[in-house]
Amino acid sequence: MSTMKAVVLRDWNDLTVAEVPRPEPGPGEILVQVTACGLCGTDLKMVQGKFQERGWPPSLPFVMGHEWGGTVAEIGPGVTRTDLAVGDRVVGENHIGCRACSNCRTGRYNLCIQAGKTEFKLYGHTAPGALAEYAARPEVMLHKVSDAISDAAGALVNQGSLTVHAMRRVALQPGSTAAVFGPGLLGLMSTAVAKAMGAAKVIVVGRGSRLGLATDMGADHVVDYEASDPVEAVRELTGGLGVDNVFECAGNPAVVDQALGVVRRGGKVALLGLTGGKATPISPDKLTLDEIDLLGVRSSPNAYPIMIKLMETGAVDVGPLLTHIYPMEGASEAFAALESREAIRPIVQP
Ligand SMILES: [Zn+2]
Ligand SMILES: [Zn+2]
Incomplete structure (x- = not known):
C-alpha cells in the first residue's frame, strides 16, 4: 500500500506529521493532490477536543482540514464527469447531502435531513480531511478553478462561498x-x-x-x-x-x-x-x-461556482488575506498563529 504525509491529530492538543495510508479513489471518486488547506476556528476547537460531543472527530488518530484545494491526481472507477482530467486544479466541498431527502432535492443540501447520521460523511469533521498530501472525494464535490486563483487563494473559496x-x-x-x-x-x-x-x-x-x-x-x-x-x-x-x-x-x-x-x-x-x-x-x-x-446562514449550498467566478474575474481579491502560509511541517505553528489571532487564516501547503 502506498503512503502519504498527513497532519495527524494523535491526541487532544497533540498534532504530528506522520505517514498514513494514501487514500484510493473508490467508485465515483477522484483523488486530489492537496496544494493548500486553510485552518479555521472549528479545526482549532477540534484539536482541543471541544467538539467531542458532536463526534468531530469520531475517533483518534484523525486527519482534519476542510478548506482546501488541489490538483486532480487520479480518476476513480465509474466517474462520469467529463470536465475533469488529471492535472486539473480544483477546490472541494465537504459534503453534498444524501441527495434524496426533501431538503437536498430542493437544493438545500446544507440542511440535509440525514446529516449527523453515522454513515453520513462530513469530510474534515467525521471523515478524513485534506490536511494531507492527498484526499479522495466523490466527483460531485469538486469544482474546477482556473490559474487566476492561486493555490493558497483556493483555500479561501470555502468561506467565501x-x-x-x-x-x-x-x-x-x-x-x-x-x-x-x-x-x-x-x-x-x-x-x-x-x-x-x-x-x-x-x-x-x-x-x-x-x-x-x-x-x-x-x-x-x-x-x-x-x-x-x-x-x-x-x-x-x-x-x-x-x-x-x-x-x-x-x-x-x-x-x-x-x-x-x-x-x-x-x-x-x-x-x-x-x-x-x-x-x-x-x-x-x-x-x-x-x-x-x-x-x-449555514455552509454554502450551490455557492462554490459563484465564489469561484468572483475570484477568477477579480471582482473579489483575496490577496490581502494571504499573509500566513506554512509547509506541512509548520502545521503546529499555523495553529498557534490562529489561536493567538495573529493570522486571519493560516494556510498549510503540503
Ligand atoms: Zn472552517
Ligand atoms: Zn438529504
Whole structure:
C-alpha cells in the first residue's frame, strides 16, 4: 500500500506529521493532490477536543482540514464527469447531502435531513480531511478553478462561498447598505462579496489591525467598538436610518443585540458566526413591529461556482488575506498563529 504525509491529530492538543495510508479513489471518486488547506476556528476547537460531543472527530488518530484545494491526481472507477482530467486544479466541498431527502432535492443540501447520521460523511469533521498530501472525494464535490486563483487563494473559496450564501439569504440589492460585525475571515469576505454584488456602503465593526484589512477588502467605513459606541456610529453613518442588511460574523451573542440596533425598519439580519451554544435575549416586539428578518446562514449550498467566478474575474481579491502560509511541517505553528489571532487564516501547503 502506498503512503502519504498527513497532519495527524494523535491526541487532544497533540498534532504530528506522520505517514498514513494514501487514500484510493473508490467508485465515483477522484483523488486530489492537496496544494493548500486553510485552518479555521472549528479545526482549532477540534484539536482541543471541544467538539467531542458532536463526534468531530469520531475517533483518534484523525486527519482534519476542510478548506482546501488541489490538483486532480487520479480518476476513480465509474466517474462520469467529463470536465475533469488529471492535472486539473480544483477546490472541494465537504459534503453534498444524501441527495434524496426533501431538503437536498430542493437544493438545500446544507440542511440535509440525514446529516449527523453515522454513515453520513462530513469530510474534515467525521471523515478524513485534506490536511494531507492527498484526499479522495466523490466527483460531485469538486469544482474546477482556473490559474487566476492561486493555490493558497483556493483555500479561501470555502468561506467565501458561505458569504455568497449569506448574500442570497438577505437577497442583497445593488445600492444597499450593510454593516458587518467581526472582521475575521467571514466578515472580511462578507465585506468584499457584498461590495462585488453591488452594496453601496459597507460598514465594518471590529477592533485593532483587522479594521485596516477591512478597508483593504472594500469597507467604506470602519468602526472601532473600543473607541465609540458601534450602534450610534453605524446609525450616524446612515443618516439615522440604520442599514438594510447586517452580517453578524463575530459569533458573539452580545453582538446580536447591536445588530438589531443598527438594522433599519424592514431590514435583515444574517447570523453567520457560531456562539458555541450561548444564548442572548432578543426583543420579539422589535422583530414584529419593525418587520426585521432574522436569518441563520449555514455552509454554502450551490455557492462554490459563484465564489469561484468572483475570484477568477477579480471582482473579489483575496490577496490581502494571504499573509500566513506554512509547509506541512509548520502545521503546529499555523495553529498557534490562529489561536493567538495573529493570522486571519493560516494556510498549510503540503
Ligand atoms: Zn472552517
Ligand atoms: Zn438529504
